[in-house]
Amino acid sequence: MSYTLGIDIGTFESKGVIVDEAGEIVASAASPHKMIVPRPGWAEHRADEDWWHDFKTISRKLLDTSGIDPSDIRCVATSAIGPCMLPVDEAGIPLMNGVLYGVDTRAEQEIVELTDNLGADKILERCGNALTSQSVGPKILWLKRNRPEIYEKAAKFLTSTSYVVFRLTGEYVIDHYTAANFSPLYDVRMQDWAADLSDGIADPSRLPRLMWSTEIAGRISAQAAAETGLAEGTPVTAGTIDAAAEAVSVGVHEPGDMMMMYGSTVFIILVTGERVQDSRLWYAPWLYPGTHASMAGLATSGTLTHWFRDEFAAELSKDAAFAALAEEARGSPKGAKGLIMLPYFSGERTPIHDPLAKGAFFGLNLTHGRGDLYRALLEGIAYGTGHVIETYREAGQAPARILAVGGGTKNDVWLQATSDIGGLDQIVCEKTVGAAYGDAFLAAVAIGAAAPEDILLWNPPDSTIKAEEHAVYKSQYKLFRELYESTKHIAAALGESAD
Template sequence: MKYVIGVDLGTSAVKILLVDQQGNVAHEVSKSYPLIQEKTGYSEQEPEVWVDQTAAGLSDLLQETGISPEEVEGISFSGQMHGLVLLDEKNRVLRPAILWNDTRTTEQCKSIYRQVGEEKLLSLTKNPALEGFTLPKLLWVKQNEPDIYQRAHKFVLPKDYLRYKMTGELHMEYSDAAGTLLLNISEKQWSPEICEAVGIDVDLCPPLVESHAEIGTITEDFAERTGMHAATRVFAGGADNACGAIGSGILEDGKTLCSIGTSGVVLSYEQGPEKDFKGKVHYFNHGAENAYYTMGVTLSAGYSLSWFKEVFASDEDFDDLLADVGSVPVGANGLLFTPYLTGERTPHADAAIRGSFIGMGSSHQRSDFVRAVMEGITFSLNESIDIFRQSGKQIDTIVSIGGGAKNEVWLQMQADIFDAKIVKLSSEQGPGMGAAMLAAYGCGWFDSLADCADHFLKEAASYEPNQENVQQYRELFLLYKSIYKHTADINHELMRYRK
């Protein structure tokens, strides 16, 4: 039997999937790691922890399955986007990685607009200057840690560093490069114009490759450390959202994805880079060759529900927490929640905004709050769908993955709020499956990623919108959208009281 491995390097854990030639997940292993959050808005991780936990996970996978290492033909990666890993001339890590959900770089974003120009930035990168992207982080280090910046030889993103430690080869692929604000996404090359404008040496940028490109094989040292076979073929991989799209079959026009993890995304396939959303949503290179995708982001999607559980139900599991949600009516008995716990991305690029419960009364029970959180997350994602529809995109079927696909009430809620058919896959593995599919395609198992998707992905269930609920949610959505403008100034004033 032949297998491929998909490694999904997430924000809180690395998830490793062993996938056979029929697309079955033969085994999976997850290894967690901590965040470093020294100040409000700061979010960092030690890159070596990614390597250590991935190595431990691969070792466990081989031991627990008992398969021969030679049966694993290829391995590829999905990775958290935007994180800055700075390396010296010997490719040693210079400081902890600054992650995608770090929001310290507001001043650097303003300086990018001053130096590059907002219209020019959008024309080259198709994205606005936001705190989560990589370039503002690079400029923050340049300004605040000049000694470290002077020693920097290359920057990479999280999965690229992991892949380097496994192969000894340093690259970045287009889907992750598109999230740096340094890539001309139409021409698929680093932008000397942006680098010159902000005072960044273009040589800091690593060589670019396609997501399915074969980078090399596992080094003897890493093979000895994990039990993997040194001849295992290693492929570049993709950004987590690009891999989530691949792993959900979003590989042609008309296909849309809703993924609810720590953050949440709504992602829709685009054939080319020609459309102009004026920076309202993200526009990135796909993991599929010469394709693109547009994407809206909710920074604290699943995280909002995890936060609520940890604060108010830390001794319970999620099944218990969600047990009574189905008995709560649409609108959570007049309670609205905005999931702005760490700021917001789409459509409000605002690092200072924070979440709200609106309409709290003494009659509300915990189950009302839980439903309000779930509805608030879904309303936030619907703001991205609303932008897509206003631009002329037809969205009638959405594949749902992540935490939002694990609960039937939430799946029906998505159908009602999005006013679209929601599809749940039989094996919902998202980015990890997308990474495995890139390895399978790279190994020559299939002629295309679309052919791989036809073999690997199966529909398990679908949920049609309830038109009575759709109408109620349309009215509630208008109220939800009004909360931001009424609370933004208050939250900005409260910034000075936050630790």
């Protein structure tokens, strides 16, 4: 028997699995860490203490739990949160904490200036994406302006997956799907670094080598073998962003398939037959040559449920808190007794791309209790998700099949509200492990042990959440949209006063 191993580095927790040739999970393990928020609008991880530490810890846990001989693991694949910005020196040593994906909004000024200088239309045509807080290019420019001593020392600018693969193999690589988030440094037409657009930001020589996700980046070095317990010489794929691996894990495969990921953020990936060019959404080549993907994501989702638990349910044990809060939310009627929540606690990504947006509970009265607040929070995230689904439909890309995955799939109130507000059915597959399982599958594809369509055999559908119509959601969705539009000038002013 031979196996593949997948490890995913998440926002708050990393997970890993060992999978056999039939897709059965032989062992699983997890390791928690924290997101660092040095100041409002910033979000960071420590590359060694969070990303690499988690990989080493999980790898050894998996081997110890399974009892598998490391030499029987034929391939390793990893994924991680992204896109991130991590400068490293000539030896590959991190020069600062990794700057996280769109939840980190520090480069707002650079986004505006680059858009003005290069032109919004040119950026969208060449890079496939408008510049937003999700883009890595502006964050590198922010580093150049605000931390010039670090910028000058940086030999390479990596993302999270690139760093883990480097620690495993000594190779600096990045997959095309992730690279497309480095706007304006990546040209989606040429599928190469855009030297003419990167002038003044970062020369392409300071960026990782481009590969497809299932290409072999290198083999585990002697040092990495000693640290992880894996066998020296084991092939390692180029890897990808966690959301892409998560989409693969539940069967997203052909045009029209959409993943709805319920994690620290809601992240959506739609595989398409052609490139979708819409400034409200993100575009990237999909994981295999000749394929395309259109993405969207909220800035805060599961993060909000953690915040609510910690701030308003501290008396509950962390293991039981979410179940108890969900039960309280079930006791509140749909619409939370006229309470609406804007989920923009870290600004917002798609479709409004507003880093100054603020969170709010609106409509509070003395009859509202904790269960109403928690239902309003879940429904607020669902309204934000519904806004994204509406955007896809307006772009002519209505999904044919939606597959739900992530820790939030355990929350039936959240799932049902999303289906009802978005007017879509959602399929939940047998295995909801997430990105680590997708990594293990991509590792199997990389060595020819599986074909991309075999994921449907590895992880078949288990249940479906049917969309139901509710008048209160229709009316409150309109109010949700109006509430943001009516208050965004106040949110922006609050942001300015906070500075």
